[in-house]
Amino acid sequence: MPSLAEVFILDAIRTPLGRGKSTGKLHTQAPLRLVSSLLRELSFRYPQVKEITDEVVLGCCEQFNDQGGNLARSSALQADYRITTPGFMISRFCGSGLDAVNTAAAKVMSGQADLIVAGGVEMLSLFSIFGSGGPMISDVSFKDANVQIPQGLSADLIATLYGHTRLDVDALGARSQQRASTAWNQGFFKDLVVPVTDENGSPVLAQDELIRENVTTESLAKLAPAFEQIGEQYCDYIRLRYPQVSKICHVHHPGNSSGIADGAAVVLLGNRQIAEQLGLKPKAKILSTASAADDPCIMLTAPPAATGKALARAGLTAADIDLFEVNEAFASVVLYFIEKTNVSLDRINVAGGAIAMGHPVGATGAALIGTLVHALHRQNAEHGVVTMCTGLGMGVATVVQRV
Numbered sequence: 001m002p003s004l005a006e007v008f009i010l011d012a013i014r015t016p017l018g019r020g021k022s023t024g025k026l027h028t029q030a031p032l033r034l035v036s037s038l039l040r041e042l043s044f045r046y047p048q049v050k051e052i053t054d055e056v057v058l059g060c061c062e063q064f065n066d067q068g069g070n071l072a073r074s075s076a077l078q079a080d081y082r083i084t085t086p087g088f089m090i091s092r093f094c095g096s097g098l099d100a101v102n103t104a105a106a107k108v109m110s111g112q113a114d115l116i117v118a119g120g121v122e123m124l125s126l127f128s129i130f131g132s133g134g135p136m137i138s139d140v141s142f143k144d145a146n147v148q149i150p151q152g153l154s155a156d157l158i159a160t161l162y163g164h165t166r167l168d169v170d171a172l173g174a175r176s177q178q179r180a181s182t183a184w185n186q187g188f189f190k191d192l193v194v195p196v197t198d199e200n201g202s203p204v205l206a207q208d209e210l211i212r213e214n215v216t217t218e219s220l221a222k223l224a225p226a227f228e229q230i231g232e233q234y235c236d237y238i239r240l241r242y243p244q245v246s247k248i249c250h251v252h253h254p255g256n257s258s259g260i261a262d263g264a265a266v267v268l269l270g271n272r273q274i275a276e277q278l279g280l281k282p283k284a285k286i287l288s289t290a291s292a293a294d295d296p297c298i299m300l301t302a303p304p305a306a307t308g309k310a311l312a313r314a315g316l317t318a319a320d321i322d323l324f325e326v327n328e329a330f331a332s333v334v335l336y337f338i339e340k341t342n343v344s345l346d347r348i349n350v351a352g353g354a355i356a357m358g359h360p361v362g363a364t365g366a367a368l369i370g371t372l373v374h375a376l377h378r379q380n381a382e383h384g385v386v387t388m389c390t391g392l393g394m395g396v397a398t399v400v401q402r403v
Helices: 031-045 071-078 096-109 140-145 151-162 166-185 228-241 272-278 303-314 331-341 361-378
Strands: 008-014 055-059 087-090 115-123 203-205 261-270 284-293 323-326 383-390 394-402
Touching (some): 008 272, 031 071, 055 096, 055 361, 096 284, 151 228, 261 272, 303 383, 303 394
Antiparallel strands (some): 008 261, 284 394, 383 394
8 A cells, every 4th residue: 555645734824804794894805706816826926836736625614605606616717727727615614624624635645636725715794604504403303313502502511511710711712812912913924814905906904803902801801791691592402411500601702702704714735746846845744634523512522532533643642732723613612622631721822813813614724724834833843733613513633743
């Protein structure tokens, strides 16, 4: 059996993340425009890319209307890649962008491709999560057999079961904002973020729109819990699945939950031969990937299992990893990850996370790859992990090594 090829991260870029509402600065842009602008940026940096890319792979949670119809292929055509460049889409809810990268990596590892652009896009100002429906929305028998609650309640359920206090989640939310603000002010994202312009070349957005200055634990303490009222509708469902829970502690709110965002991100992946052909020094190597699943009711707890599987495949342990990007869907997701892995917070999300910068669902995983690789180089560190929770109780993880 032939050995697997090495797969390298040659570059990673993203758009700024806009507020995912009609008042957000990216709201007037099309998903196609966001992705194709990044593909054009890659071909501007490396002119051969548009001629030799084997495939464009995109993750997107809600694939309908402007986000439907195989946006990967459409974006390649829109960006003037060669007409023979195919594309396909992936959806694993919030993990879609990371799964796009992992799928592309598997193709390169197996020798089925030499160069792939992988990433994701989501515009939550246009399409809400679960807006395209599904059995979890419309199939009564499925919902009866699989107890599910809104994700915000799942986050509160994790906090209740594992003793995360309001102070705990607010402290993590404030730290995310503080780290993101510092990272932007120190130029961390300068080479990662490609400003968005309109069709006339006028600037639309150059910096993440959701980041706030001077956020503290004390300022977040003034915000009211966001899921207390809706929680009353699901008390019986929660007790059915978790009879030990007599009362949910509602601790999450917009200040310690991921921001609703618009954005796109792409990663350029290739083997050693293609890197030499392009004259590129690889930034990192993907060592392994994994996915996992847990109870769809609590929904957000699979990242530790996915990370454990990916680390085992790479012959590593959590102690070997210098930096982690754990998607901040909610503060309790990160706190749960810390509890299950014994990883200290100073190794997690060192440039802030989705609580501060926003979570454009299908794009986030690819964006986190770029953030992690950049952080590894800045800190002269060796190994890193990206992991994230997804809908229906799944998790995805990727292990990388700095080159």
